[in-house]
Amino acid sequence: MEKFKTIISSVVPLPIENVDTDQIIPARFLKATDKNGFGDNLFADWRYNKDGSPKQDFVLNNPKYSGEILVAGKNFGSGSSREHAAWAVAGYGFKVVVSSFFADIFRNNALNNGILPVVVSPGFLAEIFEAVDANPGNTLTVNLEEQKITNNATGKSETFEINSYKKECLLKGLDDIDYLLSKKDLIEAYEKNK
Amino acid sequence: MKKTLFDKIWDAHVVSEVANGPTQLYIDRHFCHEVTSPQAFNGLRARELKVFRPEKTTMTADHNTPTINQDQPVKDPISRNQLDTFARNAAEFNMPLFYPLGHEKNGVVHIIGPENGFTQPGMTIVCGDSHTSTHGAFGTIAFGIGTSEVEMVLATQCILQNRPKTMRITFSGKLEKNVLAKDLALYMISKLTTGGATGYFVEYAGEAIRNLSMEERMTVCNLSIEMGARGGLIAPDETTFNYVKDREFAPKGEEWDKKMEFWKTLKTDDDAVFDSELVFDASEIEPMVTYGTNPGMGMGISGTIPTLDEIDEAGRISYMKSLDYMGFKPGEKMLDKPVDYVFLGSCTNGRIEDFRIFANYVKGKKKADNITAWLVPGSWQVEKQIREEGLYEILTEAGFQLRQPGCSACLAMNDDKVPAGKYAVSTSNRNFEGRQGPGARTILAGPLVAAAAAVLGMNKLQPTGNRIVDNTTYH
Numbered sequence A: 001m002e003k004f005k006t007i008i009s010s011v012v013p014l015p016i017e018n019v020d021t022d023q024i025i026p027a028r029f030l031k032a033t034d035k036n037g038f039g040d041n042l043f044a045d046w047r048y049n050k051d052g053s054p055k056q057d058f059v060l061n062n063p064k065y066s067g068e069i070l071v072a073g074k075n076f077g078s079g080s081s082r083e084h085a086a087w088a089v090a091g092y093g094f095k096v097v098v099s100s101f102f103a104d105i106f107r108n109n110a111l112n113n114g115i116l117p118v119v120v121s122p123g124f125l126a127e128i129f130e131a132v133d134a135n136p137g138n139t140l141t142v143n144l145e146e147q148k149i150t151n152n153a154t155g156k157s158e159t160f161e162i163n164s165y166k167k168e169c170l171l172k173g174l175d176d177i178d179y180l181l182s183k184k185d186l187i188e189a190y191e192k193n194k
Numbered sequence B: 001m002k003k004t005l006f007d008k009i010w011d012a013h014v015v016s017e018v019a020n021g022p023t024q025l026y027i028d029r030h031f032c033h034e035v036t037s038p039q040a041f042n043g044l045r046a047r048e049l050k051v052f053r054p055e056k057t058t059m060t061a062d063h064n065t066p067t068i069n070q071d072q073p074v075k076d077p078i079s080r081n082q083l084d085t086f087a088r089n090a091a092e093f094n095m096p097l098f099y100p101l102g103h104e105k106n107g108v109v110h111i112i113g114p115e116n117g118f119t120q121p122g123m124t125i126v127c128g129d130s131h132t133s134t135h136g137a138f139g140t141i142a143f144g145i146g147t148s149e150v151e152m153v154l155a156t157q158c159i160l161q162n163r164p165k166t167m168r169i170t171f172s173g174k175l176e177k178n179v180l181a182k183d184l185a186l187y188m189i190s191k192l193t194t195g196g197a198t199g200y201f202v203e204y205a206g207e208a209i210r211n212l213s214m215e216e217r218m219t220v221c222n223l224s225i226e227m228g229a230r231g232g233l234i235a236p237d238e239t240t241f242n243y244v245k246d247r248e249f250a251p252k253g254e255e256w257d258k259k260m261e262f263w264k265t266l267k268t269d270d271d272a273v274f275d276s277e278l279v280f281d282a283s284e285i286e287p288m289v290t291y292g293t294n295p296g297m298g299m300g301i302s303g304t305i306p307t308l309d310e311i312d313e314a315g316r317i318s319y320m321k322s323l324d325y326m327g328f329k330p331g332e333k334m335l336d337k338p339v340d341y342v343f344l345g346s347c348t349n350g351r352i353e354d355f356r357i358f359a360n361y362v363k364g365k366k367k368a369d370n371i372t373a374w375l376v377p378g379s380w381q382v383e384k385q386i387r388e389e390g391l392y393e394i395l396t397e398a399g400f401q402l403r404q405p406g407c408s409a410c411l412a413m414n415d416d417k418v419p420a421g422k423y424a425v426s427t428s429n430r431n432f433e434g435r436q437g438p439g440a441r442t443i444l445a446g447p448l449v450a451a452a453a454a455v456l457g458m459n460k461l462q463p464t465g466n467r468i469v470d471n472t473t474y475h
């Protein structure tokens, strides 16, 4: 995994609540046997017409908005455990997702793919949407080391939670499998005592 | 310290604690299907690893499979490639419990697990599918995981997890006649919303839960994830033990006696403290349907769709987007709605009991002409039982056909897609936009409402008190 560095970026706003994993990546795109190419179908049913042409009113098709940060309404990523949702978000080029609330499995899947889910207060989230509405070029700064997110339009910051193990994994680009493999002896001891 | 049932099982599976981080948890049973596993096996290959404990993984093809002509090669080349990859992985990694299409043990992963005795009280169980919570019905810690975690389990039989908080939801009193486990669950989700139990592991308790059969308990635990819970579980009791006994992979003889001793200790201590407690009166629940695009948007079948002033302001845009998608308006009655499709099946309601309820209702009646009905058994064992119990004749006489087992229209990865704009009364678990096909409109309900919709159409259903139409009892 790539090491996570501080990000200063404009954002893509998606002020919709309860965005579920079936919207992030519909089931019919889950037939692949590798992790590549899912970014092209991120939000497929909102993003494309039946004939494959882009839907002009969807934010990903609006050239005004771009960046490495997706900002979404509360309860982002509810529903299925499909990691394809995280692969689609990462594949599109997002490194951070900001919301006031995340579904559990999506959050785990995101972290396991080097995407940082940042939980902010509902008020802070509303201000981001307002700032981007006023000026699509407005940026956020996400500093993982300090666990701090800053809305550069207002200068306001919030700190966010992440456990120190996961933080270290992201900063060093390590994953859980590396860690578990280093604990094989503990696993065998556990099995013996069971 | 007094412990909850969840604490007892969790603590017994801790291999180590990561400093300031998650727990390394040992997994007793891993279920695996064709859609969320290929990238995990690729990961093993890339790291040149073997599967650590192959006998602890059960593999079945279910998500991306046709429900007709399963004896013929799968038509869609991409689906076929995924199924072939699954078989190749099973062979290359020497997986002993592999149930491909057509195998007598094949079926929806959460149906074949319990049915074959893989699922047993006190276990930790994971699968790359969020409805793994189903197995909690047996008093297990069972939850869905992503593909990276599938790889962890294959490589080490462990995963890293943060300990969730605990919640107890008690249903006091009794369910009314014709009110089923699905109704209880949809009622609960409508009260909690889809995020209401996020971060929690739920224990279900109370008289109404105790009275449920194993099949019904599975329906309730299955839907735990729809309110965001990590999982849901029910303390095992005689109902549980009777179900597990004599199943193929269940312990036998002395081993059974030993296990029983342990299983009987699997309950929450009196005075154990939960992080959150909720109590509902089961007798207040009526048959439920959903009207929107998430499972939390449910209501009693005789009610009306909430008006805008019942919705908090921040949620109104999402609410109207959802109703627009469904073609419904605030304040409308659901009983007036037309229905085009009926789906009986999925890991929520694709078990034998669901088919009994459905068959019992349609017995001597006829399928409405305008309805396309997909009746999809959860497994070949369910299929076999449908035939053995004479349900097959009842269904055929009423104008219904039976399809072959699989997830089918629950997620519509195969050809079982509801066309855009059409309405489906579905016994599955998700009514998300496009879940049953692009543009499809899903109304979630239990098997009884589905049966009534299939013969009457939704717009002819009439509520009488807590019941739906006619005075037959189905329960």
Ligand code: SF4
Pocket (backbone or CB within 6 Å): B062, B063, B108, B109, B110, B129, B131, B346, B347, B348, B406, B407, B410, B411, B428, B429
């Ligand atoms: S029936 Fe539906 S919910 Fe159940 S395992 Fe299959 S796709 Fe998942």
